[in-house]
Amino acid sequence: MVGMDTKTALLDCAEHLARTRGFDAFSYADLADEFGIRKASIHYHFATKADLAGALIDRYNHRFLAQLYAIMDTGQTAADDLRAYIDLYREALDRGTRLCLCVSFSSARDSFDDATLAHLNRFHDDSVTWLTQVFEKAETDASVQGPSAPAREEAHALLALVEGAQLSARTRQSQDPFDLAVSPFLRRLSPPNPLQ
Amino acid sequence: MVGMDTKTALLDCAEHLARTRGFDAFSYADLADEFGIRKASIHYHFATKADLAGALIDRYNHRFLAQLYAIMDTGQTAADDLRAYIDLYREALDRGTRLCLCVSFSSARDSFDDATLAHLNRFHDDSVTWLTQVFEKAETDASVQGPSAPAREEAHALLALVEGAQLSARTRQSQDPFDLAVSPFLRRLSPPNPLQ
DNA sequence: GTCTATAGTTTGATAGAC
DNA sequence: GTCTATCAAACTATAGAC
Numbered sequence: 001m002v003g004m005d006t007k008t009a010l011l012d013c014a015e016h017l018a019r020t021r022g023f024d025a026f027s028y029a030d031l032a033d034e035f036g037i038r039k040a041s042i043h044y045h046f047a048t049k050a051d052l053a054g055a056l057i058d059r060y061n062h063r064f065l066a067q068l069y070a071i072m073d074t075g076q077t078a079a080d081d082l083r084a085y086i087d088l089y090r091e092a093l094d095r096g097t098r099l100c101l102c103v104s105f106s107s108a109r110d111s112f113d114d115a116t117l118a119h120l121n122r123f124h125d126d127s128v129t130w131l132t133q134v135f136e137k138a139e140t141d142a143s144v145q146g147p148s149a150p151a152r153e154e155a156h157a158l159l160a161l162v163e164g165a166q167l168s169a170r171t172r173q174s175q176d177p178f179d180l181a182v183s184p185f186l187r188r189l190s191p192p193n194p195l196q
Numbered sequence: 197m198v199g200m201d202t203k204t205a206l207l208d209c210a211e212h213l214a215r216t217r218g219f220d221a222f223s224y225a226d227l228a229d230e231f232g233i234r235k236a237s238i239h240y241h242f243a244t245k246a247d248l249a250g251a252l253i254d255r256y257n258h259r260f261l262a263q264l265y266a267i268m269d270t271g272q273t274a275a276d277d278l279r280a281y282i283d284l285y286r287e288a289l290d291r292g293t294r295l296c297l298c299v300s301f302s303s304a305r306d307s308f309d310d311a312t313l314a315h316l317n318r319f320h321d322d323s324v325t326w327l328t329q330v331f332e333k334a335e336t337d338a339s340v341q342g343p344s345a346p347a348r349e350e351a352h353a354l355l356a357l358v359e360g361a362q363l364s365a366r367t368r369q370s371q372d373p374f375d376l377a378v379s380p381f382l383r384r385l386s387p388p389n390p391l392q
Numbered sequence: 393g394t395c396t397a398t399a400g401t402t403t404g405a406t407a408g409a410c
Numbered sequence: 411g412t413c414t415a416t417c418a419a420a421c422t423a424t425a426g427a428c
Contacts, residue, residue, distance in 0.1 A: 185353065244405075
C-alpha cells in the first residue's frame with residue numbers, strides 16, 4: 001500500500017514491543033533500533049512517550065471494539081460469540097510470546113497519565129458491556145449451560161478469566177496454561193451448528 | 197519485637213512498593229526514601245536489584261504455600277478450601293490498591309533473571325498442584341456444583357480467574373470488579389456448615 | 393521528516409571513610 | 411552497617427542543521 005505512513009508503522013512497531021516486553025521495558029532507543037530510524041525522529045511523530053501510550057491504547061480500543069461487534073453480527077448463538085471472543089485472546093497470545101495490549105497496559109498502569117488511563121478504563125467498560133449483552137442473549141437462546149449467574153457477573157468473570165489465562169501463559173511462555181484455563185468454560189458452550 | 201532485623205524490614209518495604217507500584221516502577225532511591233536509609237546501605241543487604249527480586253519471591257513462595265496448606269488442614273469441604281483461597285487474593289488486593297506479589301511479578305517477568313523466574317514458575321506449579329488436590333477432593337465430597345471439568349483444568353481456570361480479577365480491580369482501583377468476577381464461581385460452592 | 397549532538401535526569405552499582 | 415561521594419550507562423526530551 002502506497003500511503004502507509006510512518007506514524008502508523010511506528011505504532012505497529014511500538015505495539016509489538018509493548019506486547020512482548022511491556023510498555024516500560026522498551027525505550028525510544030529500542031524502538032528506534034527496531035524500526036531503523038533515529039531516536040529524535042520518533043519525537044517528531046510522538047512528542048512524548050505519554051503521547052505514544054495514548055495513541056497505542058486509543059487505536060487498540062477502536063480496533064478491538066470493531067472486532068467485537070463484527071463477531072456479534074456474524075455469530076449465530078451466544079456460544080458462537082463467546083468462542084470467537086476467547087479465540088481473539090488466544091490468537092493475541094501467540095503461543096505465550098506476547099500479551100494483548102490491554103493486559104500489557106493494565107500491568108503497567110502506574111506509568112500512564114490520566115488521559116491514557118481513561119482510554120484503558122473505556123476498554124474495560126466496553127468489553128464488559130459487550131459481554132453482558134452476549135450473556136443476556138445466552139439467557140434466551142440457552143446456548144450456555146451450567147449454573148448461570150447474572151449476565152453482568154458472568155461478563156466480569158469471563159473478562160478476568162481470559163486476562164488471567166493470558167498472564168499465566170505468558171509467564172510460562174507456553175500456550176498450554178491458557179488452553180487449560182479456558183477449557184472448563186468452553187465445556188459449557190453448545191457446539192457450533194455443523195450445518196453452518 | 198527486639199530482633200526484627202533490617203533485612204526483613206527492607207523486604208517488607210520493598211514488597212509493599214512492588215505490589216503497589218510494580219517491581220520496575222520503584223528504584224533503590226525510592227526504597228531508600230520510603231525506608232529512611234541511604235541508597236548505598238541497601239546494596240549492603242541486597243547487592244543487586246536482582247538479588248532483591250529473588251529474595252522477595254522466594255519469601256513469598258514459602259509464606260503463601262504455608263497459608264495454602266494451613267487452609268487444607270482447617271477446611272471441612274473442598275468448597276471451604278476454595279472460599280478461603282479466593283479470600284487470600286481478595287485480602288491481598290486491599291480494595292484495589294495493590295496486587296499480590298505473584299501477579300505483580302508475572303506482569304514484569306522480563307526484568308528478572310533465570311533464578312527469579314524459576315521461583316515464579318515454582319509458585320505457579322505449587323498453586324496448580326494445591327488447587328488440583330482440592331478439586332479432586334470436590335469430586336468425592338460433592339461440595340462444588342456445576343458442570344465439572346477435570347480437576348487440573350478447574351485448577352488452571354480458578355488460578356487465572358483470581359489473577360485476572362485482581363488485575364481488573366487494580367486497573368479500576370476498586371474492589372468491585374474482583375467481587376463481580378469471582379461471584380459466579382462462588383455460586384457453585386455449597387454453603388459453609390453453620391454448625392461449624 | 394530525518395539527522396547529529398547534547399542537555400538534564402535517573403538508574404543500578406561501587407569505593408572508601410567512619 | 412551506614413554514610414558521603416562518585417561512577418558509567420540509560421533514559422526522555424530538545425535544539426538546530428540539512
